[in-house]
Amino acid sequence: xxxxxxxxxxxxxxxxxxxxxxxxxxxxxxxxxxxxxxxxxxxxxxxxxxxxxxxxxxxxxxxxxxxxxxxxxxxxxxxxxxxxxxxxxxxxxxxxxxxxxxxxxxxxxxxxxxxxxxxxxxxxxxxxxxxxxxxxxxxx
Numbered sequence: 001x002x003x004x005x006x007x008x009x010x011x012x013x014x015x016x017x018x019x020x021x022x023x024x025x026x027x028x029x030x031x032x033x034x035x036x037x038x039x040x041x042x043x044x045x046x047x048x049x050x051x052x053x054x055x056x057x058x059x060x061x062x063x064x065x066x067x068x069x070x071x072x073x074x075x076x077x078x079x080x081x082x083x084x085x086x087x088x089x090x091x092x093x094x095x096x097x098x099x100x101x102x103x104x105x106x107x108x109x110x111x112x113x114x115x116x117x118x119x120x121x122x123x124x125x126x127x128x129x130x131x132x133x134x135x136x137x138x139x140x
Contacts, residue, residue: 002122003027003046007037007061008053008083013107017051020111021118034059038067047077049121051105054084065101079121083107 004026006017011032018028029048031037033056041050054061061082068074085107102124103117 001025001027002118002125003029003044003048004118005029005031005037005040005044005048005050005078007031007034007051007056007064009033009056010053013053017114020114024115024118026118033057034061034064034067037064041068041074041078047079047125049118049125050078050080051118052080052082054082077126079124081105081117081121083109 004021006014006028008014009032014030018030021028029040031040035058052061052064080101081103082101083105102121105117
């Protein structure tokens, strides 16, 4: 079972996403901001799909992804999906896709789009038996 870490400062969004992902068969963890997410990422030995809101107080999603990019283990062990309400951030998401981020979602999103993004990200997680990641596929 794939674990999804939902990183968002908005409690209502975390609750809705948590419920939808559990209903779809995922194990879900939550973090209210980037520094809390970093702690959970460092503590976890299991690869996770990480849904990252870009605009959060204290440690933003941008800062979280920057720190992840500087830590090879965190970058390669997990698959990151950026979630943003700001269309101005989408070009940044596209630039990050070649490195750490495998998917980008614009708020508001529907549940089917969320599940599809998590499924896509799950496909690129490292395989348990080989320690290598699956090939990335672009979804149009």
